[in-house]
Amino acid sequence: MKTKAAKRRAAAPRRPAKLWQLRLYVMDQTSKSEAAFTNLKTFCETHLKGRYRIKVIDLVKQPHLAKGDQILAIPTVVRRLPQPMRTIIGNLSDTARLLVGLDLRAAN
Amino acid sequence: MKKSGPGRVKNNGHKSAALAVQLPKCPTGIQGLDEITGGGLPRGRPTLVCGSAGCGKTLLAAEFLMRGAVQFDEPGVLMAFEETEAELKANVASLGFNLDRLVRRKKIVIDYVHIERSEVQESGEYDLEGLFVRLGHAIDSIGAKRVVLDTLEVLFASLPNEAILRNELRRLFRWLKNKGVTAVITAERGRESLTRHGLEEYVSDCVILLDHRVSDQIATRHLRVVKYRGALHGTNEFPFLIGEEGISVQPITSLSLNHQVSNERIATGVPRLDAMLGGRGFFRGSSILLTGTAGTGKTIISSNFAQAAARRGERVLFFSFEESPNQIMRNMHSIGLRLEPLVKRGLLRFHSARPSLCGLEMHLATMFKEIATFKPHVVIVDPITSLMDLGTVSEGKGMVTRLIDFLKAGQVTSLFTSLTQGGHALQQSEGGMSSLMDAWLLLQDFEGNGERNRVLYVLKARGMKHSNQVREFLISDHGIDVVDAYIGASGVLTGSARMAQNSLEKAAVLAGQQEAARLKREVERKRMAIERQISGLRADYESESAELRRIADQVGISTRMLTTERTASGILRQADTKVAAGPRVRAGRNGRGY
Numbered sequence: 001m002k003t004k005a006a007k008r009r010a011a012a013p014r015r016p017a018k019l020w021q022l023r024l025y026v027m028d029q030t031s032k033s034e035a036a037f038t039n040l041k042t043f044c045e046t047h048l049k050g051r052y053r054i055k056v057i058d059l060v061k062q063p064h065l066a067k068g069d070q071i072l073a074i075p076t077v078v079r080r081l082p083q084p085m086r087t088i089i090g091n092l093s094d095t096a097r098l099l100v101g102l103d104l105r106a107a108n
Numbered sequence: 109m110k111k112s113g114p115g116r117v118k119n120n121g122h123k124s125a126a127l128a129v130q131l132p133k134c135p136t137g138i139q140g141l142d143e144i145t146g147g148g149l150p151r152g153r154p155t156l157v158c159g160s161a162g163c164g165k166t167l168l169a170a171e172f173l174m175r176g177a178v179q180f181d182e183p184g185v186l187m188a189f190e191e192t193e194a195e196l197k198a199n200v201a202s203l204g205f206n207l208d209r210l211v212r213r214k215k216i217v218i219d220y221v222h223i224e225r226s227e228v229q230e231s232g233e234y235d236l237e238g239l240f241v242r243l244g245h246a247i248d249s250i251g252a253k254r255v256v257l258d259t260l261e262v263l264f265a266s267l268p269n270e271a272i273l274r275n276e277l278r279r280l281f282r283w284l285k286n287k288g289v290t291a292v293i294t295a296e297r298g299r300e301s302l303t304r305h306g307l308e309e310y311v312s313d314c315v316i317l318l319d320h321r322v323s324d325q326i327a328t329r330h331l332r333v334v335k336y337r338g339a340l341h342g343t344n345e346f347p348f349l350i351g352e353e354g355i356s357v358q359p360i361t362s363l364s365l366n367h368q369v370s371n372e373r374i375a376t377g378v379p380r381l382d383a384m385l386g387g388r389g390f391f392r393g394s395s396i397l398l399t400g401t402a403g404t405g406k407t408i409i410s411s412n413f414a415q416a417a418a419r420r421g422e423r424v425l426f427f428s429f430e431e432s433p434n435q436i437m438r439n440m441h442s443i444g445l446r447l448e449p450l451v452k453r454g455l456l457r458f459h460s461a462r463p464s465l466c467g468l469e470m471h472l473a474t475m476f477k478e479i480a481t482f483k484p485h486v487v488i489v490d491p492i493t494s495l496m497d498l499g500t501v502s503e504g505k506g507m508v509t510r511l512i513d514f515l516k517a518g519q520v521t522s523l524f525t526s527l528t529q530g531g532h533a534l535q536q537s538e539g540g541m542s543s544l545m546d547a548w549l550l551l552q553d554f555e556g557n558g559e560r561n562r563v564l565y566v567l568k569a570r571g572m573k574h575s576n577q578v579r580e581f582l583i584s585d586h587g588i589d590v591v592d593a594y595i596g597a598s599g600v601l602t603g604s605a606r607m608a609q610n611s612l613e614k615a616a617v618l619a620g621q622q623e624a625a626r627l628k629r630e631v632e633r634k635r636m637a638i639e640r641q642i643s644g645l646r647a648d649y650e651s652e653s654a655e656l657r658r659i660a661d662q663v664g665i666s667t668r669m670l671t672t673e674r675t676a677s678g679i680l681r682q683a684d685t686k687v688a689a690g691p692r693v694r695a696g697r698n699g700r701g702y
Contacts, residue, residue: 027237039232059238063245066238070222073267074237086227089267093232101229 020052021080036075039092137175140357144342154291156311159318165294177215184254189262223266236276377416380590384575393519400551406525418455422485433458561602
């Protein structure tokens with residue numbers, strides 16, 4: 001964890017300049033998927049306003065995309081940028097864990 | 109599923125019709141496994157393959173998939189949780205499968221699932237629908253009938269919420285069943301349960317346990333069908349091998365006794381031995397055991413048999429576990445057996461290996477492979493006992509049973525030599541093996557008179573009239589010869605004792621001949637003596653009769669002279685006596701016997 005913290009500190013000054021690319025993998029319109037999208041949107045508006053882009057991928061329509069990002073669980077959020085890639089699974093109801101997962105805790 | 113129906117029935121054509129109504133099965137194509145499971149894995153259901161590290165789970169699963177794609181035209185999906193696609197391709201390449209080509213021809217889809225716990229953060233509820241989607245997509249993309257999940261338990265390490273995971277796994281297995289795919293799921297062996305995370309509770313149809321054990325420094329893999337719902341299956345532990353052509357399970361108990369038999373007889377190469385076996389040698393396709401202590405000539409008889417068969421134009425495969433091919437050829441040359449030309453003509457092939465090179469199973473698999481490629485008419489194993497020593501008695505017997513059954517199925521005549529340790533009763537020490545053999549020749553040493561001689565007899569020969577005689581067998585520069593041994597009051601006479609007996613008999617004959625000659629001479633002598641006597645007597649008679657004649661003549665002459673004188677004197681006296689003198693003269697002449 002120390003190394004992670006070190007990385008975070010090192011990356012911190014450059015982060016605001018970067019655009020966040022997030023991918024949300026969902027299945028059709030299940031309650032979990034809808035909840036995840038709502039939660040993610042709210043979260044990003046709070047913490048990353050103006051510098052994020054969310055791409056929602058519906059695996060029912062595009063099942064071949066699941067392999068690329070190693071998707072197992074639904075819903076899953078993948079932080080494509082900034083590097084390194086991060087993966088958070090669940091309906092994102094736990095904001096604290098989402099912060100940790102997206103490496104944003106230091107920013108707060 | 110319907111498509112597979114006839115295939116399965118064909119596979120089990122020799123089994124009873126009762127099996128036909130059983131669960132539909134999905135042939136694995138893995139040598140032996142289909143026999144144990146009575147046709148394959150349960151079709152359309154998941155099968156759990158569990159075992160500890162390095163016992164061949166992944167290979168078994170991969171082979172199931174690849175054979176399905178190649179042999180049964182059933183495409184498959186391999187979802188790998190541990191190894192990447194490249195690693196898997198390299199691994200199965202050693203089994204002779206070109207996974208890359210199968211993937212390119214859309215026969216197999218490999219999906220490497222990688223999930224690192226440190227990179228995944230959990231936030232709120234989730235399910236494993238993504239896994240289902242991936243699997244479903246892979247299955248649908250090639251119309252897969254088979255699925256392998258290797259090793260699903262990695263998920264337990266990657267995903268933090270075990271409750272969700274277990275729920276999802278249960279759903280996964282149900283989903284797989286609904287999909288109608290035959291699935292193989294591999295899992296690590298647990299300490300007290302079959303699998304580390306208790307996966308067996310989700311898979312209830314078929315569980316196969318693999319095991320890798322080391323005994324006497326030789327490792328052997330074993331396979332056991334722990335559970336197979338709704339089907340008869342072999343419950344024993346079966347040794348299996350990972351060879352160059354994949355996994356081969358060698359079932360012992362699935363062997364059935366229904367070989368074709370031949371009435372053809374084949375000569376042994378020793379005419380006198382053929383004579384002992386009803387005059388025509390062994391049956392083709394029979395199994396022959398040749399036992400004897402060290403140095404009784406087992407290899408020589410085997411080589412003779414090999415030469416005789418090869419000269420008939422048959423292919424002979426000679427497994428030697430004690431001598432190298434060159435050594436055998438050199439040694440046999442010394443007794444006038446020339447094997448090199450037969451080897452050059454491709455009729456005789458040697459396979460030499462040290463018994464300790466590998467385990468019993470590996471030897472057996474190698475032998476099976478050699479036999480399958482060379483397709484011999486005659487197989488010689490010299491000596492089988494070195495192999496049997498590698499395992500326990502039952503393992504050894506199992507091995508021989510399998511070998512004999514394999515050979516008999518192909519009507520291959522087999523000759524096994526067996527080295528008996530001194531001091532054991534010969535018949536007892538081979539008890540484990542002899543019941544499997546059709547014919548049993550026993551070679552034995554006879555010690556006595558400061559020498560050691562070899563004898564041979566037929567202990568059993570199923571289905572043929574055979575000699576009950578003990579014969580002495582001689583090895584000379586010109587090969588081997590079987591001669592009559594003398595049976596004396598003190599037992600069998602061999603070697604110099606036999607020679608002594610021979611001389612004794614010869615002397616007796618000579619004495620008889622001499623006696624007869626003497627008698628003949630005696631008779632001749634007597635005849636000569638009698639003849640001499642006869643001629644002496646005749647000579648006497650001749651001389652006497654000559655004397656008599658002389659006397660008679662004299663008498664006659666003197667009578668005539670008297671008469672003449674009387675006549676003369678009568679003339680002189682002028683006497684008239686003429687009438688009286690006439691008859692007297694005439695009577696004298698008559699007496700001489702005209």
